[in-house]
Amino acid sequence: MRRRxxxxxxxxxxxxxxxxxxxxxxxxxxxxxxxxxxxxxxxxSYHDAASDVSKINQMAVGSxxxxxxxxxxxxxxxxxxxxxxxxxxxxxxxxRLVEWGYLPDAGLEHGRHHQLNHHERDRSALHIDEDGxxxxxxxxxxxxxxxxxxxxxxxxxxxxxxxxxxxxxxxxGGDLRVYGETAFPIMIRDPRAPTQIGFRFDLKDAALATSGxxxxxxxxQGQLRSALVHGVDGSAVVNNISVxxxxxxxxxxxxLTKLVLLSADPRHPLLQQFGATAFII
Amino acid sequence: xxPINVTALALAASASSSAFATQYLTVxxxxxxxxPDATGFRDVSLQLTGEQMxxxxxxxxxxxxxxxxxxxxxxxxxxxxxYVVLDDVIGKFELISYAVAVxxxxxxxxxEILTYRExxxxxxxxxxxxxxxxGKTAAAGLSIGDGIASISGATLSCTHVTDGVRRIxxxxxxxxxx
Numbered sequence: 001m002r003r004r005x006x007x008x009x010x011x012x013x014x015x016x017x018x019x020x021x022x023x024x025x026x027x028x029x030x031x032x033x034x035x036x037x038x039x040x041x042x043x044x045s046y047h048d049a050a051s052d053v054s055k056i057n058q059m060a061v062g063s064x065x066x067x068x069x070x071x072x073x074x075x076x077x078x079x080x081x082x083x084x085x086x087x088x089x090x091x092x093x094x095x096r097l098v099e100w101g102y103l104p105d106a107g108l109e110h111g112r113h114h115q116l117n118h119h120e121r122d123r124s125a126l127h128i129d130e131d132g133x134x135x136x137x138x139x140x141x142x143x144x145x146x147x148x149x150x151x152x153x154x155x156x157x158x159x160x161x162x163x164x165x166x167x168x169x170x171x172x173g174g175d176l177r178v179y180g181e182t183a184f185p186i187m188i189r190d191p192r193a194p195t196q197i198g199f200r201f202d203l204k205d206a207a208l209a210t211s212g213x214x215x216x217x218x219x220x221q222g223q224l225r226s227a228l229v230h231g232v233d234g235s236a237v238v239n240n241i242s243v244x245x246x247x248x249x250x251x252x253x254x255x256l257t258k259l260v261l262l263s264a265d266p267r268h269p270l271l272q273q274f275g276a277t278a279f280i281i
Numbered sequence: 282x283x284p285i286n287v288t289a290l291a292l293a294a295s296a297s298s299s300a301f302a303t304q305y306l307t308v309x310x311x312x313x314x315x316x317p318d319a320t321g322f323r324d325v326s327l328q329l330t331g332e333q334m335x336x337x338x339x340x341x342x343x344x345x346x347x348x349x350x351x352x353x354x355x356x357x358x359x360x361x362x363x364y365v366v367l368d369d370v371i372g373k374f375e376l377i378s379y380a381v382a383v384x385x386x387x388x389x390x391x392x393e394i395l396t397y398r399e400x401x402x403x404x405x406x407x408x409x410x411x412x413x414x415x416g417k418t419a420a421a422g423l424s425i426g427d428g429i430a431s432i433s434g435a436t437l438s439c440t441h442v443t444d445g446v447r448r449i450x451x452x453x454x455x456x457x458x459x
Contacts, residue, residue: 001429004314005305005394007379007442012394014303014431027317149436173436187301189434195301195374195399200430212435215373242435 002026006034008041009149011173015156018167018182029163033156033170040152043071044144046094046103056126056134057094057141064135072132074144074151074251079126081147081255082231084270088262089255090231092125094143100225100236102216103143145227149175150209150254157250170250177207177250191242191281198242198281207250211257212242230262237261247276301432302398308353308367308380315382315391316355316362325354325364333455340451343444350452361385364457366449367395370441375399377442381449387458389450392442 005014015033017026045051052071059065067075078091097103125140149172156170157177167180178184183202190198191212213226217238228237243260247253252274260266266278306314312322327350329337334345351367364383369376376398382390 003303003305005303005397006392007394007439007446010443011436011439012377012397012442014305014394016431027314030314169431171431171433173439174433175436176431176433178431185430187430187432189432191435194434208433210433210435215435215437244433 002030004030004034006037008034008037009045009152009172010145011149013037013152013156013173014169014171015160016169016171016184017160017165018169018180018184019165021165025164029160029165029168032159032163033168036155036159037152037172040070040148040155043068044074044148044151046143046145053142053144056136059134059136061136061139064133067128067132067134069132070151070155072128072134074148075126075128075134077151077251077255078144078147079128081259084273085231085259088231089146089258090229091142091144091146092140093229093231093234094141096229096234096236097143097227098141100220101218102225102227146258147251147255149173150207150249150251153177153207153250153254172250175207175209175250175254177253178203179205188244188281189242192240199244203246206246207248207253208244208246209250209253209257210242210244211261212240213237214240214242228258228261231258241280243278243280245271245276245278247274252276302396304396305394306380308365308395311380311393311395312353312355312365314393315365315380318357319355319362320358321356322353322365323356325352326350327352327452327456329452329456333452336455337448337451340454341448343448343451345452346448350449352457355382361459363390364453366452368445368449370445372437372439372441375437377439379442379445381446383449383453383457385459387450387453389446389453392446394442 002017005012015030043052046053048054052067081089094103098105125138127135127137153170153172153175157179160168167182169176169178169184183204186201186203187197188199188210190196191214194214213228216227217224224238225236226238243257245253245256245260256274256276259270260268260278266280271278329348337345353365355362363385366381366383369378378395380393380395384390
């Protein structure tokens with residue numbers, strides 16, 4: 001077993017190769033997988049002014065631009081998830097996160113998003129065509145933090161498979177996916193005591209994502225807030241539970257944790273549609 | 282009766298009080314991974330001057346934190362390929378040792394996590410607890426506990442690693458740039 005970790009996407013990304021190919025083959029596989037994650041980071045970072053996400057946040061209403069195929073894939077999935085969840089999952093919650101100090105107001109300083117109120121957001125502010133051209137139809141500020149890590153894990157898994165690795169695990173700060181004939185031991189943090197194990201099991205050929213507010217809760221102007229925003233009413237999720245979703249792909253699992261957390265329903269009918277299951281601890 | 286190995290017991294106890302711990306690479310492995318073409322590494326550890334500390338703080342926008350920095354220069358024959366800078370950072374309850382590969386022009390080439398350890402919260406502030414892990418490697422006989430499992434949970438921010446890398450980028454600019 002070989003294991004490496006690098007800081008990407010605001011967290012630690014860990015890659016485990018279960019089989020042990022030659023040193024040289026393992027190095028190439030790690031390079032390809034971390035390379036895919038680095039690319040997703042560069043394209044979708046809210047903080048990097050050169051990322052597609054920053055460009056989308058700074059483009060003028062009424063304008064259009066071409067985005068990378070990877071960004072287009074994530075944006076389409078995010079918009080579809082927003083529609084499927086009736087707005088519970090929402091990438092346009094960034095104005096709230098800026099307000100609460102979780103994100104800098106990088107997109108706001110240009111004045112175009114000045115005083116963008118959460119409740120005034122237009123659900124169809126962005127439109128993407130088949131060629132990856134994105135059009136901004138109304139003011140909006142997006143953050144892909146609730147879905148891009150899952151996508152990055154899928155992209156790394158694709159890279160490992162293309163490199164000929166038979167079994168591996170990619171874990172981006174709790175959003176993880178395993179593939180191959182090897183079952184990987186997984187531990188879920190206890191949301192009431194995060195440095196302890198709440199649940200432990202083996203996972204094979206599936207993706208898993210966990211969301212909870214226990215690491216991000218803080219008091220802002222007398223109100224307890226977190227980095228998890230309710231897409232419909234704009235409130236912060238502050239509780240001591242965590243939601244874990246298992247799905248075939250990590251991008252789906254990542255996004256669906258927000259649906260289950262906000263609906264408080266681990267048997268939400270939408271899960272089945274995505275081939276997913278969930279539990280709350 | 283077989284004498285009880287007190288050292289082994291103490292190590293086992295400290296390992297079990299650490300909830301999650303993983304060893305990814307030793308310093309030597311990290312050197313090889315980040316500079317695969319290197320034929321040798323030379324210890325060129327730094328002692329920053331007061332003036333350099335000020336410049337680092339200005340460039341990084343962060344306290345320079347330490348005068349002494351562990352640095353290795355990577356060589357292929359006589360040609361210098363770059364540097365490996367070692368650092369440890371402490372989060373809310375995690376201690377992370379990592380290595381940063383720096384190009385001769387002071388740009389960042391690569392970052393690799395060496396070890397990751399969590400405490401249950403209170404020990405992390407204790408120098409004694411931290412001291413038993415800082416700079417240690419698997420070869421030094423450190424138990425990795427549950428290091429083979431993958432942890433899922435709310436995303437733990439790695440801001441302190443990102444800040445640490447920014448500080449090292451400034452140190453490279455001030456003290457290592459050719």
